[in-house]
Amino acid sequence: MHEQASKWVDLLEKVIKIIRPKAYNSIARWVIGVGLLQIAESQAKIAHAFVIALFEEYVGKSEILRSFLGATSDPTTGLILVLGGLGYHLIVTLGKDYIDTRKAELPKSPLLSCLLLNGDKEELETIFTIRGSRVNLPNRDDIPDYKEKEPDYEHPIFGNVHRMAAMHNSILGKRKNTELFRERAKVLSEWAGAELLYLNITNDSSVLASGVSIKLQIPRHKGLSVSMPGQIPDTPKEEIDDFNHLIPHYPTPKPIDLKAISLDADSCFYHISWSVSKMQAQTEETSTDCILLKTAKTVEIECTIFCDELPEPITAKYIVHPTLETVDINVEQLIDKDSYNKISDKLIMNGYETRVFKSWCEQYEMDEAR
Incomplete structure (x- = not known):
């Protein structure tokens, strides 16, 4: 009911705006003034007599002119x-006063708008292209294990040092991450050619939105693929610390974030x-959360x-185009740390x-600095 009334009020307001220019008072005065002059002239006939006298003085007597001017003496x-x-x-x-009164009586609705922001918190257009490049990666079986050069335990000077370091790492539960290069490939597979998206909503009205x-x-x-991996990609580690997994941890429960983003999926969406x-x-x-x-x-x-x-939900649509560039990645780029980071x-x-x-x-x- 309120929605229908609001539509009629908006329609009337548009009509009033069309016929109500800034000089509407002058327009009304001129129309009324012309009408009053015409009524007065139809009764007094001063202008008629002046026109007839002027015409007959210089041209001659004319019954046709007298008949024509006599016909215009009606004040209607x-x-x-x-x-x-x-x-x-x-x-x-x-x-105008009626419309303002009716608009004040109608319940006010908040003016809400939703935006998508990229990973740098910049506003995205309704049609945008994902940044970065997709990748063609080597087959997983072609990516070797991560291995360090075996230290020289027989070295006359540093042999004992190497043995002690190996024992130290073994006691602390540290070992080499043999999956390092494959984990780097996994990071590129997930993040390269993808875009982080944040949600933003604005209430531009003067009323509370609940x-x-x-x-x-x-x-x-x-x-x-749509996921929530966090704000930055994981950095694969060269070493794995198993010792931390052997010690029981009792983390402090995190407070529930009622404004957290949730991600679900079915067979279609x-x-x-x-x-x-x-x-x-x-x-x-x-x-605070983002999706990839x-x-x-x-x-x-x-x-x-x-x-x-x-009265009804607000809908908007975004069109997302994939990045147009695809880069081939070789095994050497996954093995060399500097090359991979770059x-x-x-x-x-x-x-x-x-x-x-x-x-x-x-x-x-x-x-x-504070």
């Missing part, structure tokens, strides 16, 4: 102009939900905003890791 046209001017003035003034939540729906297809609850007027919020999206072909994301004060930084969102670490360093320096 003047009355119509006066009534029209008065009616126009009443409509544009009282109508029960606010956002749902994203992404159609599943071959070559599409990925479903991403974010509950914001209440939003004050003129505020915005950005999710990677696709081999163009995909459409449907974004729906729910709110208790809205290619990884380039392929993952065009230097994303470097930008993140730089940002962390700047934040640390600011914190230390």
Whole structure:
């Protein structure tokens, strides 16, 4: 009911705006003035007598002119102009007041909008292309184990040192991570040619929004992956510390984040939900969690905003194009640490890791300067 009334009020407001220019008072005065002059002229006939006298003085007597001017002595046209001017003035003034009163009586709805942000917290257009490059990786069986050169235990000087270091590592439960190169390949497979996405919502109205939540729906297809691995890729380690796994740990339970993003999937869609609850007027919020999206072909994301004060949900759509570049990775690039770090930084969102670490360093320096 309120929605239908709001539509009619909006329609009337548009009509009033069209017929109510800034000089509407002058328009009404001119119309009424012309009508009054025409009424007065129809009765007094001063102008008629002047025209007839002037014509007959220089041209001659004319019955046709007298008949024509006599026919225009009816005051009806003047009355119509006066009534029209008065009616126009009443409509544009009282109508505007009526609309303002009705709009004030209608319940106000919040004005909500949802945005997607990339990994650098930059606003994305409704049609965007994923940064970075996809990769063609070697077969897993072609990637060797990680092995260090066996130390020379028979060395006359450093042999005993090597033996003691080996015993020390063995006691502490440290061993070489033989899966190092394959883990590097896994990181590139997951992150290269993918984009981190944050959710952002804004309340641009002057009223409180309650029960606010956002749902994203992404159609599943071959070559599409949606996950929540965190803000930065894992860094594969050269050593594995088994000792930590032998000691029981009792971590402090983390508080439940009611505004955390949840990710679910069925056979047809990925479903991403974010509950914001209440939003004050003129505020915005950005999710602390992010999702990692990677696709081999163009995909459409449907974004729906729910709110208790809205008569119906708000929907928006994003079109995501995959990165156009594909890079071939060889085994040597996975084995050499410097080469891997360089290619990884380039392929993952065009230097994303470097930008993140730089940002962390700047934040640390600011914190230390306080």
